[in-house]
Amino acid sequence: MVGVRSSRFYIAPHVDVEDFILQSAQRGSQRQQLDCQEIKTAGESRGEQNGKRGAARRRTDVVLVVGHVVRASAGVEHGQRLEAHRCIADMICGACERNLPEGAYSGEQRGRRQSIRRCEECVAGGNQLVLMKKGRTRSEEDECPICNLPLPPTVADSQQSVFRVCCMTTVCSGCDLAAAKRGMDDCPFCRTPPPADGSQCLAMIQKRVDAGDPRAIFNLANSYDCGRYGLEKDATRAVELFELAAELGVKEAHYNLGCTYDEGTVVEKDIARAIRHWEAAAMSGHVAARFNLGGKEYKAGNYDLALQHWLISAKLGHEVSLNNIKHMFVKGLATKADYAGALRGYQSATEEMSSPDRNEAKTRWVRK
Ligand SMILES: [Zn+2]
Ligand SMILES: [Zn+2]
Numbered sequence: 483m484v485g486v487r488s489s490r491f492y493i494a495p496h497v498d499v500e501d502f503i504l505q506s507a508q509r510g511s512q513r514q515q516l517d518c519q520e521i522k523t524a525g526e527s528r529g530e531q532n533g534k535r536g537a538a539r540r541r542t543d544v545v546l547v548v549g550h551v552v553r554a555s556a557g558v559e560h561g562q563r564l565e566a567h568r569c570i571a572d573m574i575c576g577a578c579e580r581n582l583p584e585g586a587y588s589g590e591q592r593g594r595r596q597s598i599r600r601c602e603e604c605v606a607g608g609n610q611l612v613l614m615k616k617g618r619t620r621s622e623e624d625e626c627p628i629c630n631l632p633l634p635p636t637v638a639d640s641q642q643s644v645f646r647v648c649c650m651t652t653v654c655s656g657c658d659l660a661a662a663k664r665g666m667d668d669c670p671f672c673r674t675p676p677p678a679d680g681s682q683c684l685a686m687i688q689k690r691v692d693a694g695d696p697r698a699i700f701n702l703a704n705s706y707d708c709g710r711y712g713l714e715k716d717a718t719r720a721v722e723l724f725e726l727a728a729e730l731g732v733k734e735a736h737y738n739l740g741c742t743y744d745e746g747t748v749v750e751k752d753i754a755r756a757i758r759h760w761e762a763a764a765m766s767g768h769v770a771a772r773f774n775l776g777g778k779e780y781k782a783g784n785y786d787l788a789l790q791h792w793l794i795s796a797k798l799g800h801e802v803s804l805n806n807i808k809h810m811f812v813k814g815l816a817t818k819a820d821y822a823g824a825l826r827g828y829q830s831a832t833e834e835m836s837s838p839d840r841n842e843a844k845t846r847w848v849r850k
């Protein structure tokens with residue numbers, strides 16, 4: 483497992499250090515001194531995971547909490563102990579990402595978490611949150627590897643694509659149908675004959691898990707989650723594997739973890755953590771995660787943020803997001819231009835995802 487675990491604290495690479503610290507402060511952490519080794523090592527593993535971003539994080543200050551946030555200089559040595567002093571907390575702006583004193587924020591913004599907080603300058607200048615700037619387009623991994631068209635955006639549309647364990651790829655139903663019409667039974671992408679049964683499927687997945695394939699780890703997690711391929715259902719093992727896949731950058735794993743922490747049935751309910759996972763997924767272009775974030779903001783009464791999220795997911799081809807924007811327009815919470823833009827974006831995303839083969843596959847599904 484990547485990341486650092488200790489009896490004192492654990493910062494997974496996808497967790498925002500500042501948020502983590504603020505939360506431990508809220509939990510009443512009163513530690514006066516903290517061995518810095520773990521924090522620095524956490525920074526290093528973030529560096530390995532996230533490349534440049536992690537390296538930047540490593541250069542930035544190490545943050546500790548003793549009721550208030552304390553910053554130590556960047557060159558903290560392993561094992562060095564830091565004295566924690568009470569001081570006024572600096573806050574990172576979610577738009578310009580500068581580290582600014584509390585006074586640079588309005589009272590309303592100060593109470594927000596980092597990802598949706600903007601300094602007064604950014605509010606005045608209309609500077610968008612990083613959360614809203616990233617993940618606005620589908621990535622290459624969301625494409626069918628055969629026709630190179632984007633795959634349907636959510637799992638709800640899963641009957642429009644076929645997942646293959648041989649090569650861990652998702653082939654669109656159009657290409658799958660075209661292969662079937664040519665009498666091809668093998669995987670249309672890698673030509674491997676289909677596995678005979680669940681145990682063969684599992685063996686294929688395990689082989690790729692052993693090779694460290696993040697998508698295979700995600701798939702094994704799913705298999706434990708649903709009790710697939712003859713595996714006994716094991717929610718705890720599933721969460722562990724989802725965490726690992728998420729750390730390795732699988733956005734679907736972040737999404738699933740978000741749902742798991744939001745539901746709080748197999749783990750302790752933790753909305754803040756759920757949101758962090760959905761944000762990580764959404765910033766990588768995960769449509770359902772983006773949609774869920776919109777829902778959370780809507781419920782919290784942050785209509786402007788809800789609208790921004792749903793505009794992104796609607797333009798990625800998510801129909802329910804489009805309907806929600808329409809609903810917001812009717813209630814006077816969105817402008818006509820917002821809705822018109824969402825509709826245009828939704829239509830062009832839908833067009834981009836359709837092909838004659840896919841359309842034919844769809845009518846076959848409807849007939850069944
Ligand atoms: Zn700012
Ligand atoms: Zn295809």
Ligand SMILES: [Zn+2]
Pocket residue numbers: 646647648649650669670671672673674
């Ligand atoms: Zn294959």
